[in-house]
Amino acid sequence: MSYCLAIYTKLGLVLASDSRTNAGLDQANVARKLYTFVKPGERVFVLLTSGGLSLSQSVLALLQSDYNAGYGLANVATMYDAARCVGEAVRAVAARDRQFLERDNIGFNVNFLVGGQIDQQPHELYLIYPQGNPLQATPDCPFLQIGESKYGRPILDRAVKYDGTSLEQATKLALISLDSTMRSNLTVGPPIDLAVYHANELRLRQQIRLSADDPQLLAIRTQWEQELRSASQRLPVIQFPGEYS
Amino acid sequence: MSYCLAIYTKLGLVLASDSRTNAGLDQANVARKLYTFVKPGERVFVLLTSGGLSLSQSVLALLQSDYNAGYGLANVATMYDAARCVGEAVRAVAARDRQFLERDNIGFNVNFLVGGQIDQQPHELYLIYPQGNPLQATPDCPFLQIGESKYGRPILDRAVKYDGTSLEQATKLALISLDSTMRSNLTVGPPIDLAVYHANELRLRQQIRLSADDPQLLAIRTQWEQELRSASQRLPVIQFPGEYS
Numbered sequence: 001m002s003y004c005l006a007i008y009t010k011l012g013l014v015l016a017s018d019s020r021t022n023a024g025l026d027q028a029n030v031a032r033k034l035y036t037f038v039k040p041g042e043r044v045f046v047l048l049t050s051g052g053l054s055l056s057q058s059v060l061a062l063l064q065s066d067y068n069a070g071y072g073l074a075n076v077a078t079m080y081d082a083a084r085c086v087g088e089a090v091r092a093v094a095a096r097d098r099q100f101l102e103r104d105n106i107g108f109n110v111n112f113l114v115g116g117q118i119d120q121q122p123h124e125l126y127l128i129y130p131q132g133n134p135l136q137a138t139p140d141c142p143f144l145q146i147g148e149s150k151y152g153r154p155i156l157d158r159a160v161k162y163d164g165t166s167l168e169q170a171t172k173l174a175l176i177s178l179d180s181t182m183r184s185n186l187t188v189g190p191p192i193d194l195a196v197y198h199a200n201e202l203r204l205r206q207q208i209r210l211s212a213d214d215p216q217l218l219a220i221r222t223q224w225e226q227e228l229r230s231a232s233q234r235l236p237v238i239q240f241p242g243e244y245s
Numbered sequence: 246m247s248y249c250l251a252i253y254t255k256l257g258l259v260l261a262s263d264s265r266t267n268a269g270l271d272q273a274n275v276a277r278k279l280y281t282f283v284k285p286g287e288r289v290f291v292l293l294t295s296g297g298l299s300l301s302q303s304v305l306a307l308l309q310s311d312y313n314a315g316y317g318l319a320n321v322a323t324m325y326d327a328a329r330c331v332g333e334a335v336r337a338v339a340a341r342d343r344q345f346l347e348r349d350n351i352g353f354n355v356n357f358l359v360g361g362q363i364d365q366q367p368h369e370l371y372l373i374y375p376q377g378n379p380l381q382a383t384p385d386c387p388f389l390q391i392g393e394s395k396y397g398r399p400i401l402d403r404a405v406k407y408d409g410t411s412l413e414q415a416t417k418l419a420l421i422s423l424d425s426t427m428r429s430n431l432t433v434g435p436p437i438d439l440a441v442y443h444a445n446e447l448r449l450r451q452q453i454r455l456s457a458d459d460p461q462l463l464a465i466r467t468q469w470e471q472e473l474r475s476a477s478q479r480l481p482v483i484q485f486p487g488e489y490s
Contacts, residue, residue, distance in 0.1 A: 150395030154425040158470050159477055172480045180399040196485070206485040220480050225403050227476035232404055234472065235417045235465050238439070240451040 001187035002033055002050035002147035005177055006113045007170040008125040008137040009162050012199040013115040015046045016174040018147075018182065020189035021053050034193035035060060037073045040203040043118045045073055045082055046195050050147035051110035051130065055093055059110060062089040079116060079124035080134070086112050087132035094132070111146040115197065123199045139163065151184045152177030167196055172220065175210075179221050192217065246432035247278055247295035247392035250422055251358045252415040253370040253382040254407050257444040258360040260291045261419040263392075263427065265434035266298050279438035280305060282318045285448040288363045290318055290327055291440050295392035296355035296375065297346075300338055304355060307334040324361060324369035325379070331357050332377035339377070356391040360442065368444045384408065396429045397422030412441055417465065420455075424466050437462065 004017040017033040031053055037045040047063075049056040063086065066072030072089075076082045090110060098108040109130050117123035125137040127144045137144050139162035145153065155176050159165070165173070174194065181188045189212075196206035210217040249262040266276040276298055282290040292308075294301040308331065311317030317334075321327045335355060343353040354375050362368035370382040372389045382389050384407035390398065400421050404410070410418070419439065426433045434457075441451035455462040 150429070151399055153429045154396055154399070155473065155477070157429050159474050168482050169478065171483050172477055175483065176477060176480075184395070184398045184402050194483070205487070208483070208485050216481070216483055220483075223480055224476070227472075227479065228400065229404050231469070231472035231476055232400070232417055232421060233414065235421075235468055236461070237413050238416050238420065238453070238461055238465075240441070240453050242450070 001185065003145070003149065003152060003178060003181045003185075003188045004033055004048035004050055004113055004147055005143060005145045005149070005152065005156070005174055006046075006048060006115050006125050006137070007143045007156070007160055007165070007174055008115070009142060009160075009165050009167065009170055010199070012167050013046070013123060013125055013197040014167060014170040014174050014194070015048055015113065015115055015197070016178055016192060016194045017048045018178060018188045019191050019193060020187060022187060030191065032193065034195060036195065036204055036207070037063075037067055038204050039074070042202060043073075043116065044197055044202055044204055045114060045116035046197060046204070047086065048113040048146065049110065052108075055097065055108070055110035056112075058093045058097070059086070059089045059112070062092055077118070078121060079114075079118060079126070080136075082116065082118070083114050083126035083128060083134035083136070086114050086128045087134055090128060090130065091132040094130070113144055113146055117197070117199065117202060119202075123197065148181055148185055148188050152181040155180065167198060171196055175217065175220055176224055179217070179224070190217075246430065248390070248394065248397060248423060248426045248430075248433045249278055249293035249295055249358055249392055250388060250390045250394070250397065250401070250419055251291075251293060251360050251370050251382070252388045252401070252405055252410070252419055253360070253368075254387060254405075254410050254412065254415055255444070257412050258291070258368060258370055258442040259412060259415040259419045259439070260293055260358065260360055260442070261423055261437060261439045262293045263423060263433045264436050264438060265432060267432060275436065277438065279440060281440065281449055281452070282308075282312055283449050284319070287447060288318075288361065289442060289447055289449055290359060290361035291442060291449070292331065293358040293391065294355065297353075300342065300353070300355035301357075303338045303342070304331070304334045304357070307337055322363070323366060324359075324363060324371070325381075327361065327363070328359050328371035328373060328379035328381075331359050331373045332379055335373060335375065336377040339375070358389055358391055362442070362444065362447060364447075368442065393426055393430055393433050397426040400425065412443060416441055420462065420465055421469055424462070424469070435462075
């Protein structure tokens, strides 16, 4: 399993992923799930991926090959077209592999998040389903998740606002969401890859990989656990019927 | 979907459930999922159930009928026997209904949590799988969940300790876990049924149903959201390579 999330605010995008991949319980390896395509001053795309690693690698190989040749993500006109471009690559891999997977009862499962900006157009964020169709993040729904998304969702539901969350704050929330998931599910694991895109910069100046023992990650994890415990202790004590004074 | 959880500490048990039941998205009704069997001074059992409502009702009908006749939960000798007794009732319903469900591709899915105490024996907590076999909570694994369990798990993983968590505190944590799940998943909904069993009391004096607009539930929800937001703001700001001073 994987867990990737992207937060969409007025000020930009925060994109983060775990890096665990496994084929069976006894084999856990590290695989990068965050990819960037950047032409400084013109276009920035950050892609996150979950699902079958063989499939996502094939999709990325297609996208990279077109990009290098000046096609695809290198010349799409809008973010919607970029999302469609990733969807077409997903469908191309499906056309090649899906029947062979299904013959052995393996589902064709690969998901992408695509965030970025082109020229003076607004920054946008999309989820691409295994069928290739795109879903866009909106101010009412300012984050998207793929993979093992449930453990890390409550903090996002409660704290992410399109209008009111700074990118610094969204970065912390993304790390909390990922760390909560890693704590509760062994198939999601470090290192964490993280990229922050500031709207209208058209370059990617904030990107980091946090290993399991990274001091910044440990500091956030430790402080968050302490904060959660002390916050829960400050909550009012529940009174039961018959006990009211 | 449902969500039920039970916390097992040195001092007793906290058991809580949502009450939403649905057959298709357009039909959401209320169904009780917390049941008690109590002979004051002798034995206390609290049962929580998730899965098919038709199945859990049948299991409870069998348990209640035996109990009323002085058998089953009314005369099992140990908590392990109580767990086995619930498992046998699950298997009896499976024998009656499973093939008819599977003929229409409906899985036989019903889960129970069973907590309680008999006489001078220790209080214990079990999960009963749809196959009828029991799993016991231990000091190392001091909570059990059934149903839609992922959203509400991170707070339990981080804050529940068998040795160190008071029942008052465990009650708050159970409510936070349930409320987080209701916030993120529409198929889990109020009212919340909650029972707290204090070890060695052999009666059940703390039980409450909290509706969606219960002032205690609203107070906890509001304060918890505020606490989460301010706690996340106190976390250290992530520094990116090249930005270190």
